[in-house]
Amino acid sequence: LTPQDLAGLTVLVTAGPTREPLDPVRYLTNRSSGKMGYALAEAASQRGAKVILVSGPTSLKAPPIEEVIQVETAIQMYQAVADRFSRANILVKAAAVADYRPDNICDQKIKKAAGEMNIELVANPDILAHMGSRKSDKQFLVGFAAETNDLDKNALSKLEKKNLDLLIANDVTQPGAGFDYDTNAVRIFSKTGTIKEIPVISKNIVAHKILDAVVEFRNC
Ligand code: C5P
Numbered sequence: 720l721t722p723q724d725l726a727g728l729t730v731l732v733t734a735g736p737t738r739e740p741l742d743p744v745r746y747l748t749n750r751s752s753g754k755m756g757y758a759l760a761e762a763a764s765q766r767g768a769k770v771i772l773v774s775g776p777t778s779l780k781a782p783p784i785e786e787v788i789q790v791e792t793a794i795q796m797y798q799a800v801a802d803r804f805s806r807a808n809i810l811v812k813a814a815a816v817a818d819y820r821p822d823n824i825c826d827q828k829i830k831k832a833a834g835e836m837n838i839e840l841v842a843n844p845d846i847l848a849h850m851g852s853r854k855s856d857k858q859f860l861v862g863f864a865a866e867t868n869d870l871d872k873n874a875l876s877k878l879e880k881k882n883l884d885l886l887i888a889n890d891v892t893q894p895g896a897g898f899d900y901d902t903n904a905v906r907i908f909s910k911t912g913t914i915k916e917i918p919v920i921s922k923n924i925v926a927h928k929i930l931d932a933v934v935e936f937r938n939c
Pocket residue numbers: 793812813814815816817818843844845846847848861862863864865877
């Protein structure tokens with residue numbers, strides 16, 4: 720039987736990539752499938768939480784939860800999260816938000832021309848860092864870090880910089896871990912320095928292990 724250890728709590732989950740348009744037919748994006756975030760939303764709901772899912776474009780079917788908001792760009796995701804953040808006891812930011820977006824969105828298809836083509840990019844807001852600076856003592860923030868190198872060092876620095884309570888790091892170069900797989904392998908870092916290692920296993924089980932850690936560290 721699934722424990723009802725999130726009953727009475729509202730969990731806000733973000734999932735999937737963001738899509739940053741260049742013109743009406745083109746966009747920049749990344750390899751996130753949304754599977755980890757959707758698994759977390761479903762697992763939190765099974766454990767009794769009210770779940771709000773803010774999702775970038777994915778091919779996944781929305782789980783049966785309280786509210787699902789579909790967005791495309793990082794700015795839309797920022798708005799959707801900021802509008803609902805005060806209602807959330809726990810924020811889990813599993814989305815792979817694009818760090819940059821094209822500075823100009825052309826309203827007509829960009830034509831091919833001779834010579835070089837340059838795209839000017841500007842930084843997107845860091846949604847998690849903004850929520851980290853706004854959060855109350857009672858709110859619990861979980862971030863993700865997909866890394867290809869210096870996993871522990873980058874994870875710990877992100878945890879601190881973004882004022883997080885928990886950081887889930889995955890080495891996306893490991894077989895069976897990260898983008899688009901049904902499995903994942905992660906290391907969970909807490910603010911107090913505790914590390915838990917979850918070996919390659921299905922994303923549904925990883926989701927429950929992450930929520931076990933949320934429950935454990937929320938209560939300490
Ligand atoms: O800095 P990095 O992108 O690796 O941080 C990953 C964490 O920060 C993830 O939880 C991601 O959802 C969040 N993030 C965000 N807004 C951004 C970039 C990352 O919320 N613009």
